[in-house]
Amino acid sequence: MTDFTYDVDAEGVATLTWDVPGRSMNVMSQAGFAELNGLIDRALADTSVKGVILTSGKKDFAGGMDLNAIAKMKEDGGDNPAQSVFDGVMAMHAILRKIERAGMDPKTLKGGKPIVAALPGTALGIGFELPLSCHRIIAADNPRAKIGLPEIMVGIFPGAGGTTRLVRKMGAMMAAPFLLEGKLSDPKGAKAAGLIDEVVVPENLLARAREWILAAKPADLVKPWDDKGYKMPGGTPYHPAGFMTFVGANAMILGKTMGVYPAAKALMAAVYEGAMVPFDTALKIEARHFTSVLMNPSSTAMIRSLFINKEALEKGANRPAVADQKVGRVGIIGAGMMGAGIAYVSANAGIDVVLIDASQEAADRGKSHSADLLDKGIQRKKVTAAQKDETLARITATTDYAALAGCDLIVEAVFEDMKVKADVTAKVDAATGPDTVFASNTSTLPISELAKASARPDRFIGIHFFSPVDKMMLVEIIRGEQTGDVAVAKALDFVRQLRKTPIVVNDARFFYANRCIIPYLNEGIRMVAEGVEPALIENAAKLVGMPLGPLQLVDETSIDLGVKIAKATRAAMGDAYPDGAVDTVLFAMADQGRLGKKSSAGFYTYDAAGKREGLWDGLAAAYPVSDTQPNLSDVQHRLLFAQVLEAVRALEDGVLTDIREGDVGAILGWGFAPWSGGPFSWLDILGVGRAVEICDALTETHGARFATPALLRDMAAKGETFYARFASQKAA
Ligand code: NAD
Numbered sequence: 001m002t003d004f005t006y007d008v009d010a011e012g013v014a015t016l017t018w019d020v021p022g023r024s025m026n027v028m029s030q031a032g033f034a035e036l037n038g039l040i041d042r043a044l045a046d047t048s049v050k051g052v053i054l055t056s057g058k059k060d061f062a063g064g065m066d067l068n069a070i071a072k073m074k075e076d077g078g079d080n081p082a083q084s085v086f087d088g089v090m091a092m093h094a095i096l097r098k099i100e101r102a103g104m105d106p107k108t109l110k111g112g113k114p115i116v117a118a119l120p121g122t123a124l125g126i127g128f129e130l131p132l133s134c135h136r137i138i139a140a141d142n143p144r145a146k147i148g149l150p151e152i153m154v155g156i157f158p159g160a161g162g163t164t165r166l167v168r169k170m171g172a173m174m175a176a177p178f179l180l181e182g183k184l185s186d187p188k189g190a191k192a193a194g195l196i197d198e199v200v201v202p203e204n205l206l207a208r209a210r211e212w213i214l215a216a217k218p219a220d221l222v223k224p225w226d227d228k229g230y231k232m233p234g235g236t237p238y239h240p241a242g243f244m245t246f247v248g249a250n251a252m253i254l255g256k257t258m259g260v261y262p263a264a265k266a267l268m269a270a271v272y273e274g275a276m277v278p279f280d281t282a283l284k285i286e287a288r289h290f291t292s293v294l295m296n297p298s299s300t301a302m303i304r305s306l307f308i309n310k311e312a313l314e315k316g317a318n319r320p321a322v323a324d325q326k327v328g329r330v331g332i333i334g335a336g337m338m339g340a341g342i343a344y345v346s347a348n349a350g351i352d353v354v355l356i357d358a359s360q361e362a363a364d365r366g367k368s369h370s371a372d373l374l375d376k377g378i379q380r381k382k383v384t385a386a387q388k389d390e391t392l393a394r395i396t397a398t399t400d401y402a403a404l405a406g407c408d409l410i411v412e413a414v415f416e417d418m419k420v421k422a423d424v425t426a427k428v429d430a431a432t433g434p435d436t437v438f439a440s441n442t443s444t445l446p447i448s449e450l451a452k453a454s455a456r457p458d459r460f461i462g463i464h465f466f467s468p469v470d471k472m473m474l475v476e477i478i479r480g481e482q483t484g485d486v487a488v489a490k491a492l493d494f495v496r497q498l499r500k501t502p503i504v505v506n507d508a509r510f511f512y513a514n515r516c517i518i519p520y521l522n523e524g525i526r527m528v529a530e531g532v533e534p535a536l537i538e539n540a541a542k543l544v545g546m547p548l549g550p551l552q553l554v555d556e557t558s559i560d561l562g563v564k565i566a567k568a569t570r571a572a573m574g575d576a577y578p579d580g581a582v583d584t585v586l587f588a589m590a591d592q593g594r595l596g597k598k599s600s601a602g603f604y605t606y607d608a609a610g611k612r613e614g615l616w617d618g619l620a621a622a623y624p625v626s627d628t629q630p631n632l633s634d635v636q637h638r639l640l641f642a643q644v645l646e647a648v649r650a651l652e653d654g655v656l657t658d659i660r661e662g663d664v665g666a667i668l669g670w671g672f673a674p675w676s677g678g679p680f681s682w683l684d685i686l687g688v689g690r691a692v693e694i695c696d697a698l699t700e701t702h703g704a705r706f707a708t709p710a711l712l713r714d715m716a717a718k719g720e721t722f723y724a725r726f727a728s729q730k731a732a
Contacts, residue, residue: 003032005057006039012050013210014043019057026062028126029069030088037095044103044113051114051213053206054134060145061119062127067154067307074294085294089287092160096133097283102221109226114216118209120202121145124184129162131196132169135221138209139187140202147195148184155302155675157267159290164282167271168225170194171234173245179267180253225279236275246272260545260675262296297685301677304723305667309660310501316492318504318658320485325493327351331407331432333424334414335366335397338441341469342411344370347394349497354396354403363397370395373470401431409490411463413441421445422453429455437490439463443514444568447480447507458484463491464511466669474668477504478511501668503661505650509572512650512662513669516679517553519642519705520670521562522582524550529581531626532635534603534615540635545673550639551615554586555602563590578705588622637694640682641706643672645695647679648709659726680722683712692716 003026008014016039020026043049056062077084104112117123117131119139128149131137139147149158149166157163158179166175170193177183178195185192187199200208224230235242250268257264266289274282293299309317330346332339335357343355347370357363374391377383396403404410410428414420421440428438437459440450451460462478475498477491488504495502505512527537528551538549554562563586570577589595589602596602597610605613647666650656663678676682683691692713698706715725 002035003029004035004039006042008046008049009210011210011214012048013053013213014046014049014051015053015055015206016040016043017055017057018062024058025060025122026056026058026127027064027066028062028130029066030073033092033095037098040095040099040115044098049113051116051216053116053118053209053213054130055118055206055209056120058120060121060127061117061123062125062130063122064125064127064150065160067303070156070294070303074300082291082295086287086291089159089290090284093283093287096130096161097280099130100133100135100223100226102135104218104221106226109222110218112218112221114213114221116209116212118205119145119147119187119196120205123147125149125151125158125162126160128195129158129160129165132162132165135216135223136198136209136212137196138198138200138205138212139190139196140205141187141199142202143186143188145187146184147187147190148182149178150182150184152180152261152263152267153182154307155261155263155299156293157263157270157290159286159293161283161286163267163270164274164279164286166195167275168223168230168232168279168282171232171245172242172249172271172275173234175271176249179271180249180264232275237272238276242275258543258545260543260673262298262675263293266290266293298675298677301663301681301685302675305660305663305677305681306674310664310668313503313661313664314496314501316496318661319492320489322485322489325408325437325486325490327409327490327494327497329354329407329409330494331356331404331410331428333357333410333412333428334441335363336413337467338465338469339411339413340366340369341467342413342441342465343367343395344373345469345498345500347391349499350394351497352394352396354398354407356398356401356403358399360397360399363399367392367395367397401427404428404431404436407432408436409494410436410438411441412439416442416444418445418449421450425450425453425460435459437461437487439487439491441465444510444565446509447478448482451480451482457482459487461487461491462507462511463494464513466513472668473500474513474665475500475502476511476513476665476669477502478507479504480507501664503665503669504657505661505665506655506657508650508653508655509569512647512655512665515650515655516643516646516666516672517670518565519646520546520639521550521554521557522579523638523642525554525582525585526579527635527638528603528619528623529585531624533625533629534619536629536632536635537639538615540632541639543632544636544640545675546639547671551603552612555596555604555612558596558598559586559589559602560595562586585623637698638702638706640673641691641695641698644679644683644691645706645709648683648711651680652709652711659722684721684723688712688720688722689716 003020005017018026043052073085073088074081099115102112102115115134116136117134121142122145128147149162151158163179190196191199234245237246253264253268270286270289274285329352331354332343333356335355343353346353355363355366374383374388412424414424439461447462451457454460460480461483464476466472466474475495492502524537528534538551541549566583594601600606600610603616605616607613647662656662659680663680666672666678667674692708695706695708
């Protein structure tokens with residue numbers, strides 16, 4: 001079994017077709033690279049070969065490097081993993097550089113063979129770095145194809161020459177969105193941006209590549225950076241224009257990443273330093289920085305959570321072994337903010353939707369949410385008018401429960417009220433067959449309690465979407481006490497159809513995500529009450545990688561929602577309720593009508609257009625700022641441990657059964673410091689022993705909410721990490 005096939009036609013054009021067996025998408029492995037190397041040698045050595053087309057036997061070109069292989073590269077390094085990673089990366093460079101030079105004399109720049117990348121579809125990561133080393137990149141006009149370098153999204157950066165080549169090709173400023181943000185383009189966009197050379201109708205792809213090869217002149221094969229007198233577009237760092245670019249870019253990166261993402265910094269260093277030296281030295285510099293990123297535990301954790309484990313969960317790692325439960329027709333009860341969003345993502349995934357509300361007007365309003373989102377898609381040229389009509393035609397907005405006949409899944413998203421939900425459950429039971437699965441989108445009510453209203457509790461489950469539904473990728477599936485495997489599989493198959501990421505948790509107050517995020521918000525508010533400078537609270541959170549400070553997040557989710565949750569929690573917990581100090585602040589804000597962003601007044605002030613301005617200075621009047629302020633890391637420890645201790649307790653309580661779900665769910669659900677790979681990965685990076693020391697100190701100063709969980713203490717005593725301790729269970 002080989003990854004590439006090799007054919008030479010009558011005119012002497014060799015076609016190297018990449019077609020990894022048994023996979024729908026090509027990915028590059030060490031073995032694949034070795035094979036490619038051998039075939040390039042063969043083509044260059046064969047005097048009858050005039051040039052080479054590098055293409056794919058699949059509908060796409062390639063999805064990138066096999067990230068499992070990157071993770072393994074380090075492990076295989078024995079005593080000196082950094083050296084082995086560096087050597088591996090340099091070996092990759094050598095192959096791509098061989099393609100780029102294609103046998104030409106380095107002095108005269110003559111005698112090379114043209115090598116063309118012919119891309120039928122998507123070309124990502126190494127799947128685009130490889131074409132970048134070719135002499136021409138021709139792509140089929142396939143609007144669904146994505147071209148680019150998304151490495152930064154999983155905590156690394158393009159390390160197979162992509163960084164150095166793209167910057168030399170288009171200049172640091174123009175390359176920035178592709179390298180620093182992982183921006184992807186369709187073929188026409190890629191051509192317009194200068195990433196690729198040509199877009200042709202798909203049927204002509206190989207013919208056009210052949211034609212270019214046969215007409216290529218020696219000068220066509222010489223990359224600008226290998227030619228005499230090359231000047232980097234936009235200027236190098238010591239050029240006046242280049243200087244401005246680099247100063248601005250550094251500030252922009254720090255502003256966006258708060259310095260917590262090693263890959264962004266390393267990428268910038270590779271670009272800056274590489275710009276000042278010859279091309280081959282720049283590749284070596286890129287390799288050094290790439291190695292340092294691969295050696296950083298953050299990149300390992302990000303790859304593990306955001307790529308390997310996220311994909312495993314999406315593919316059904318925790319799906320019970322029952323028959324396919326694909327949803328054909330879904331009924332959604334409650335066409336408010338959540339129901340309307342769920343209707344949209346379902347219809348978009350090709351599922352027929354019955355959208356029910358108490359009045360026809362409310363149901364229609366829910367459907368119009370889809371029309372609005374589709375119109376936005378049309379404006380952005382992502383959706384056609386025909387697609388809009390097709391999607392809307394899938395949604396039937398009605399008040400009539402009889403329309404639910406034939407629905408295999410019902411998602412209830414009515415008011416957060418036990419009684420209202422129970423009524424709806426009974427009505428749905430009467431209108432649907434025994435096999436229909438009923439899911440509640442509740443965010444706070446126990447699934448096992450809600451299931452009591454159902455005639456079929458084994459078919460009753462929680463499917464908790466996050467707001468806004470069309471943007472948030474996590475879906476929390478909640479198993480009630482009596483929920484059966486078919487219901488779990490149905491929920492997982494539904495989430496898969498929606499192309500979102502599921503976690504499956506057991507039923508307990510606030511399930512998993514809200515359970516962890518509420519203590520974060522509360523800790524921030526508690527600090528305000530203590531007299532901690534609000535700006536310190538907010539910045540401490542952002543400097544440790546949280547996307548929003550706790551006070552901003554409370555404003556976004558609304559202060560009255562916080563009040564509602566606090567009251568319900570206090571009612572449920574009675575004397576054990578620990579958050580009185582938080583409520584004093586929260587309730588006072590609500591009493592003054594400061595409900596957060598939606599009322600243009602909260603912990604922050606907002607301008608007339610609703611744009612956030614700064615922290616509200618009235619806070620200081622009510623809660624005077626103390627003369628002595630805690631140091632930054634104390635505040636950060638409080639904010640992070642408030643979350644991760646809850647995650648550990650969720651694991652101890654059996655709410656979480658798989659730390660992979662805990663990590664992936666934390667990043668996708670509430671943006672937990674993505675650089676860390678999630679709460680469990682963060683504790684592993686910190687070291688469980690150190691975590692116990694910090695918890696003990698926090699408990700002494702701030703109280704029992706930081707009490708060290710027994711699991712952490714046990715792991716610290718044994719010197720364990722989460723990913724080692726739970727690996728044998730099911731975690732990667
Ligand atoms: P919403 O108030 O926007 O919508 C509720 C809808 O249900 C309204 O359109 C209402 O007319 C309809 N409704 C009420 N009683 C009904 C009945 N008996 N029959 C038919 N329709 C009825 O609320 P929402 O924010 O969409 O929340 C809905 C559910 O989703 C709640 O359980 C909530 O806890 C949960 N949830 C909300 C969020 C969020 O961020 N808002 C996030 C996750 C889950």
